[in-house]
Each structure stands twice: as structure tokens, then as C-alpha cells.
Amino acid sequence: MSPVVSFVAGSRGLWEIVSVKAIAGPSLDAAAAVDVREDGPADAPSDTKWILRGVASYQRYVTREEDRELKALQEPLGRPASTDAVLIPILKSDLWWALPQDERREIFEERSHHIRTGLDALPAVARQLYHGRDLGEPFDFLTWFEFAPDGMTLFDELLHELRATPEWDYVEREVEVHLRRTEVPHD
Amino acid sequence: MSPVVSFVAGSRGLWEIVSVKAIAGPSLDAAAAVDVREDGPADAPSDTKWILRGVASYQRYVTREEDRELKALQEPLGRPASTDAVLIPILKSDLWWALPQDERREIFEERSHHIRTGLDALPAVARQLYHGRDLGEPFDFLTWFEFAPDGMTLFDELLHELRATPEWDYVEREVEVHLRRTEVPHD
Numbered sequence: 001m002s003p004v005v006s007f008v009a010g011s012r013g014l015w016e017i018v019s020v021k022a023i024a025g026p027s028l029d030a031a032a033a034v035d036v037r038e039d040g041p042a043d044a045p046s047d048t049k050w051i052l053r054g055v056a057s058y059q060r061y062v063t064r065e066e067d068r069e070l071k072a073l074q075e076p077l078g079r080p081a082s083t084d085a086v087l088i089p090i091l092k093s094d095l096w097w098a099l100p101q102d103e104r105r106e107i108f109e110e111r112s113h114h115i116r117t118g119l120d121a122l123p124a125v126a127r128q129l130y131h132g133r134d135l136g137e138p139f140d141f142l143t144w145f146e147f148a149p150d151g152m153t154l155f156d157e158l159l160h161e162l163r164a165t166p167e168w169d170y171v172e173r174e175v176e177v178h179l180r181r182t183e184v185p186h187d
Numbered sequence: 188m189s190p191v192v193s194f195v196a197g198s199r200g201l202w203e204i205v206s207v208k209a210i211a212g213p214s215l216d217a218a219a220a221v222d223v224r225e226d227g228p229a230d231a232p233s234d235t236k237w238i239l240r241g242v243a244s245y246q247r248y249v250t251r252e253e254d255r256e257l258k259a260l261q262e263p264l265g266r267p268a269s270t271d272a273v274l275i276p277i278l279k280s281d282l283w284w285a286l287p288q289d290e291r292r293e294i295f296e297e298r299s300h301h302i303r304t305g306l307d308a309l310p311a312v313a314r315q316l317y318h319g320r321d322l323g324e325p326f327d328f329l330t331w332f333e334f335a336p337d338g339m340t341l342f343d344e345l346l347h348e349l350r351a352t353p354e355w356d357y358v359e360r361e362v363e364v365h366l367r368r369t370e371v372p373h374d
Contacts, residue, residue, distance in 0.1 A: 004323065055321045060247070063289040102250040105288075134242045134321040136191065 002056040005130055007087060007142065008035040010048040015085055015179035023163070025091070025173030034087065034179055036144075052089055054130025054142040061105050066115050073122035082126065082146040086155065087177040089132075089139035096170035097133075112165030121158045124151040139173070189243040192317055194274060194329065195222040197235040202272055202366035210350070212278070212360030221274065221366055223331075239276055241317025241329040248292050253302050260309035269313065269333040273342065274364040276319075276326035283357035284320075299352035308345045311338040326360070 009017070009028070013035030020028055031049040044051060062070065096104065108114050118127065126146045133140040147155055159176075162168065196204070196215070200222030207215055218236040231238060249257065283291065295301050305314065313333045320327040334342055346363075349355065 055323075057321055058284045059288055062287050064287045067287045097245045100249050100251045100254045101246055101292075131321055134244050134318055136242075 003038045004040065004053050004055055004135070006037045006040060006044075007052045008037060008044050008048055009033070009050045010035070010045050012045070014181060014183065016182045018178040018180050019176075021176045021178075023174040023176055024171055025175075028089070028175050028177065033182070034177070052087075052132070052139060052142055053135055053137055054132040054139075055135065056128065057131045061108050062115060066109075066119075069119055070115070070122070073119060075123040075126050077126055077128055077144070077146050079126065079146070079148075081148040083181045084147050084149055084152060084155075085179040085181070086145045087179065088143045088145070088159075089173075089175050089177075090141045090143070090171055091139050091173035092141075092170045093172045107167050107170075112162070112167035114162065114165070114167060117158060117161050121154050124148070125155050125158060190225045191227065191240050191242055191322070192329075193224045193227060193231075194239045194241075195224060195231050195235055196220070196237045197222070197232050199232070201368060201370065203369045205365040205367050206363075208363045208365075210361040210363055211358055212362075215276070215362050215364065220369070221364070239274075239319070239326060239329055240322055240324055241319040241326075242322065243315065244318045248295050249302060253296075253306075256306055257302070257309070260306060262310040262313050264313055264315055264331070264333050266313065266333070266335075268335040270368045271334055271336055271339060272366040272368070273332045274366065275330045275332070275346075276360075276362050276364075277328045277330070277358055278326050278360040279328075279357045280359045294354050294357075299349070299354035301349065301352070301354060304345060304348050308341050311335070312342050312345060 009031035011032050013033035015034045015036065017031055017033055020030055022028075029049045059067070099107075109116070118125075124147055128144045130142040130144070131140070132138075132142060145155060196218035198219050200220035202221045202223065204218055204220055207217055209215075216236045246254070286294075296303070305312075311334055315331045317329040317331070318327070319325075319329060332342060
């Protein structure tokens with residue numbers, strides 16, 4: 001089982017918030033920084049603006065062949081050059097969740113090329129998906145993207161392409177939070 | 188979003204526990220009854236033996252055509268004649284969860300006929316699946332079966348068939364909790 005990851009927005013955190021933009025539905029409150037934590041938000045500081053939670057979980061749509069391509073190209077989070085990050089929380093409609101698995105897969109990949117489009121941005125744009133739906137979170141998904149500053153153009157193209165797809169007809173709420181790393185992470 | 192459903196085992200509850208049997212891995216503690224609750228276990232009685240939680244969530248494998256067949260045949264939980272119930276918590280292996288979606292589907296249905304076998308027991312054996320994996324629960328799935336006493340033979344055949352499938356090679360822990368309703372539910 002994967003741990004629950006909490007994105008805690010407040011006055012302090014490794015990732016400084018550059019901007020918060022509502023793409024669909026209500027936005028998230030402004031805050032100075034986001035702290036990404038695996039130890040749960042039990043002792044979140046009193047000036048916390050919001051906490052979003054998700055689980056890395058297992059793949060819902062990827063096939064063996066796509067998995068091979070992804071693993072051959074993708075790089076992990078935490079690369080020293082990845083000083084830019086974007087957190088995109090998404091809520092999909094009840095209509096989406098009522099669809100059977102084969103129709104969701106068809107919209108997701110055969111018609112919207114979600115995996116293919118993500119592959120085109122690898123390895124420059126690293127990403128990790130977190131699932132929040134079964135946790136009763138306000139967002140079904142949190143996607144965390146990381147890249148070097150010169151990857152921003154490629155990242156923007158990725159977003160632009162995905163948002164023009166049939167899959168995005170099912171997106172009810174979406175927020176785009178841009179972040180910048182304030183120091184080199186120490187591990 | 189579906190609510191989290193809690194199965195609270197202790198001294199009181201609508202469903203009296205008839206037996207608890209470990210099929211694979213450690214069993215669950217004996218208790219007198221199970222209370223099925225949607226309001227969370229926050230105020231669980233002090234003599235609670237165990238609490239298992241899950242979310243009804245969305246379909247992970249069912250196709251449109253299978254969904255049609257299921258909906259045409261299945262009946263809801265809570266039928267007055269359904270005085271027998273069985274709760275089967277299951278944990279699958281890391282190997283299962285590391286498989287891509289297409290291979291899990293193939294094992295689940297094309298090779299193990301999980302949906303087809305369940306269809307054969309409809310409408311006599313009603314069932315509801317709850318997902319616990321993303322919640323960090325000890326079991327990935329809780330399946331609740333309900334039927335009239337004369338449905339027991341059909342139910343036993345269903346279990347027997349499923350446990351002989353390739354899908355069950357990935358089951359690490361499984362417990363079978365038989366229950367009997369102690370009174371007519373009032374709604």
C-alpha cells in the first residue's frame with residue numbers, strides 16, 4: 001500500500017507558490033508555500049490554508065505495452081534541476097465515474113491520448129499521480145509535475161493538448177498551482 | 188463520492204456473527220455481531236473487536252455490456268428475505284497491484300470469469316463490493332453478499348468456483364464471516 005501524501009499550503013514549505021489559477025470551478029486560497037508530506041497532516045501548522053491528500057495507488061488504465069514505454073522514458077521526482085513544479089488538482093463529473101471501465105479507457109486513451117501526450121513530454125516533465133476519490137477528498141486526482149525552468153514551454157503544450165481532449169469534457173473542477181523550489185532538498 | 192462504510196464487529200449489531208473462518212492468512216477475532224455503518228467509526232463502542240472500512244467507489248473492470256447484464260439481473264441489498272449475509276475481506280499481493288490494467292482485467296475476467304460467475308448467482312445472491320486499498324486498510328476489498336437461507340448452496344458454489352481461478356493465486360489473505368440478520372431492518 002502507498003502512503004497518503006498531503007500537500008499542505010501555508011506560510012512555510014519547500015515549494016514556494018508562484019501562482020494559483022482556477023481553470024474550472026472554484027479556486028484554492030492563496031498561500032505562500034506548499035509542504036509535501038508523507039506523515040499525515042495531523043500536526044499541520046495553525047496558519048494552514050488548505051490540505052489536499054492523495055495516494056499514489058495502482059494504474060487504472062495503462063497497458064503492459066504503455067507501461068514499458070513509460071518506464072523506459074520517465075525519470076523520478078526530485079531531480080536537482082527540477083526547480084519548477086505544478087500541482088493540478090482535478091475533480092471529474094459523476095457522469096465520468098458512472099461510465100464502465102472500457103468506456104473510460106476509450107475516452108482516456110483511444111480518443112484523448114492522455115498517456116501518449118504525457119509520453120511526448122518525457123523525460124523533461126516528470127509526473128506523479130495521486131488518487132483522492134476513495135479518500136472522500138474534494139479532488140479525484142492530484143497530479144504533481146516537476147521540470148527544469150526550460151521545460152515550461154513543453155509543459156504548457158502538454159496542458160494545452162490535454163485540455164482540448166474529449167476527456168476534459170468530464171472535468172468539473174481544475175486548479176493550476178505553480179511552484180518553485182526554495183532550496184535543494186536534503187536527503 | 189460514495190461514503191466510507193464501516194463494518195464494526197463487537198457485542199451488538201443488526202447482523203449476528205455465525206462463524207469466522209480464515210481462508211488464507213490470519214483470521215479476524217471472534218465477535219458477537221457486526222454493525223454496518225455509514226457514519227464513521229468515531230464513536231465505536233469500547234468493546235469493538237475490529238473495524239473494517241471500504242468505499243463502494245466506481246467499477247474497475249466491468250465493460251458496458253457486462254454492466255447491462257448485471258443491472259438487468261441484480262437486486263439491491265436489504266431484501267426482506269435476505270436474512271443470511273457473508274462478509275469476505277480480501278487482500279491481494281503486491282504482484283497483483285504491480286500488473287498493468289489490461290493484464291489484471293485479463294486474469295480477472297477472460298481467465299477467471301469473475302463477473303460471469305457472479306452473474307450466474309444473480310439475482311439470488313446480491314452483493315456489494317467496497318474498496319479499502321486507497322484508504323490504507325488491512326484488506327483491499329470487502330465483499331458483502333446477501334441471500335435467503337435457500338441461497339446458501341448457490342453461494343457456496345460461487346465461492347468454490349472463484350477460489351479455483353487464476354485470480355485467486357494473487358489472494359494473500361481472505362476471511363469468510365457468516366452472518367444472520369437478527370431483526371427486520373427499519374428504514
